[in-house]
Amino acid sequence: MKNVLIANRGEIALRIVRACHDTGLNAIAVYADPDADALFVRHADAAYALPGTTPAQTYLNIPALLAIAKRAGADAVHPGYGFLSENADFARAVEAAGMVWIGPPPAAITQLGDKIAARQIATSVGAPLVPGTDGPVATGDDIRAFVRDHGLPIAIKAAAGGGGRGMRIVRDASEIDDMFAAATSEATTAFGNGACYVERFLDRPRHVEAQVIADTHGNVVVVGLRDCSLQRRNQKLIEEAPAPFLPPAIETRIATAARDICKAAGYRGAGTVEFLLGADGLVSFLEVNTRLQVEHPVTEETTGLDLVAEQFRIAQGLPLSITDTPAPTGHAIEFRINAEDPGRGFLPTPGPITRFDTPAGPGIRLDSGVAAGDSVAGAFDSLMAKLIVTGPTRDIALARARRALAEFHIEGVASVLPFARAVLNAPDFNGSAPFAVHTRWIETDFADDLASALRVTPADKAVVRGRIEIDGQQHDIAIGPDLLSRIAAKIGTSPAPATTAAPAEQPAPPANTITAPMAGTLARWIVADGTAVAAGTPVAIIEAMKMEVEITAPTAGRLHQQAAQGQPLAQGQPIGTLQ
CATH class of the missing domain: 3.40.50.20 (Rossmann fold)
Structure with missing residues (x-):
């Protein structure tokens, strides 16, 4: 090779x-x-x-x-x-x-990539599992039958994929048909297979996963555990290793189940076995990702392993460089730096990057795919970089993370940096209170705090900013138009004209206009042209950076479509009116 x-x-x-x-x-x-x-x-x-x-x-x-x-x-x-x-x-x-x-053998990819088959393997080795259907469900009636036996909430999940795509959580029986249709549609788009199964949904669980590597010589090693509970829309944003605040018995149960599942599947290569951990201590197998994970660096930083190099060794028929689970050294936290606007529901923001100033210093690793002057393409994923911060303890890693995020500056596109900084101030996460993060924490417990942290006062358009030295000490200053005029009058001159004119304010679209909240592609219309809809009715799906966003009617009226399926859209572009 x-x-x-x-x-x-x-x-x-x-x-x-x-x-x-x-x-x-x-x-x-x-x-x-x-x-x-x-x-x-x-x-x-x-x-x-x-x-x-x-x-x-x-x-x-x-x-x-x-x-x-x-x-x-x-x-x-x-x-x-x-x-x-x-x-x-x-x-x-x-x-x-x-x-x-x-990568893994094709047969293992097929077997473990099918979530229903993976559940069957997990059952065969005695791995912990919540109740679920034995195969795909065909209709909403099949789901209602499952709910009668096992109750709500439930998760409708794509059989052919993961990463939160093709997944819907049902908390009320009246939502079953709509959620099933949405899950199958998204699964078809994402994986070319709309088959979905159903399982009981653990409310407010942690997401804990085991990194596994396996060679052709029969060695299967669980390298370590990670916590990936900080998610939005089932997409991970912050991950850490080792998984903190886990009782030793649960660590052992997760690691044993992960190893047994991979052995039973004849696995080879690097893979991740994911579990949910309920607030009551209930552990349930979730899925196997038959590939390298985005968050693999936190395991590398706490074990000293290069997981990609291990993949090369395995592919060449060499034995693993380790044969037992290594004891973790220190603590590592990864922040996914996505081109998304946390102040607008994490909508993706493709476009040119005009500034990309990265942090450095002890315990800092940056895996980046972009630099200043590059553009974030709207057709692909929103991930720009991964900031990995390591320390001898979790508290030191958190302190270094605060410093690194303060040094990190991105302009030209929105980023999740303000969100990451806000998380570090949250007692539920930073250790100043009992650890209380779960997979829907961002959308529930943290929602108000995040909104407050992201709220900014509009800046004065004519403010001049800079730094000045006063008595040997530097200070940041901001001078508004009134003060500029008074200074100019005092010294007998006039303020210098702006080098560029401020952009004209764009008038707001009429209240009955449906606009694209972000740049992307009109994936499909949910409602046919000419249909009468109520305010708040979902009418279209826009796709950008592998993410689907539902567009709702701002007012009641009869839909008049102004854009075609597959058409590229600019942010704010009208796609229809309600008459």
Whole structure:
């Protein structure tokens, strides 16, 4: 194995490029047009263009990827995470082409990627599980039958995928039909398979996962546990290792179940077995991610392992570099730095990055896919970088995180930095009160505090800002227009004119206009043209950065569509009116 084709993009592609160089391998990048000048392309040993601009045309295009691999002389393929990383057909095609697949066996991907089959394996090894359906549900009546036996709340979940896509939580029986339709639609879009199953939903649970690596010599090692409970819309935002505040008995139960599931599935490579931990101590198997996880760096920082290098060893038939679970050293916390606006419900904000000043110092690692001057493409994921902060204790890691987040500045696109800073001040998370974070904590317990932390006073458009030295000490200053005028009058001159005119205020659209809350693509209309709807009725779905956002009617009226399915949209662009 000498030449590794990286079938991915962004920060994970750059992470794999660096691991290739650390281990003496050549890194071959592929790129879509929006990524032509991306960091991962610049650092790779060779880079080849993919046709098209959308995910389907580029990083999900198996024939194009295989053609480039052959042309580039690749003898191995690393899929990263997302895209085709859990696609058994791609793994088989890579192996059929005579290349090494740096990932689990296709049969294990198929078996564990099917959430229903994975539950059956978990049951066979005695792993803890909440009640769930034995197979996919076909109708809302099937779900109601399950609810009669097991009660609410329930989770309707895509059988073919994870990451929160194709998942809906039902807390009231009246929501079953709408939630089932939404889950199957999103699952079809995300995974090409709309099959969904149902299981009891643990309310206010923690999300704890086990990092597993397994080789071809029969060694299966649980490297460590992580807590990934800080999520919004079932997408993780902050993760840490080792998972804090866990009783030893629960740690042992999770690690044992994770190892047994992977052994039973004949697993090979790096993978993650995820569990939910209820407030009452109930543990339930959730799913297996048959790939490297976004949050793998926190495990690396607390174990000293390079998990990508381990993937290379496994793929080459070598034994693992360890045979037992290592004792964690210190504590690590990862902050996903997404191009999303936490003040607007974490809506994605693609566009050019005009400033990207990153932190440094003891305990700081930054896995970034962008730099100042780059653009965040609307067609792909919103993740720009991952900030990983490490300390000998959790408290020291938190202190370093405060310092690092204060040093981190991004302009041009909105980012989740203000959210991350606010979380560090939350007693539920920072240890000044009992740890109380759960998977819906952001949307519930923390919602008011987050809104308050994000609230800002509009800045005066004519304020001049700078730094001044007074008696040998520097101070930040801000001078408003009234003071500028008084200063000008005192010294007998007039304020200098602005070098650029302030942008004119755009008039607000009429109250009956439906507008796009973000740049993206009109994925589909929920309501047909000409239909009468009530205020608050969901009418359309907009997709941006692999995220679907539901658009509702601002007033009652008869829908008049002004945009077509598949049409790209700018933020604020009208897509319809209600007459």
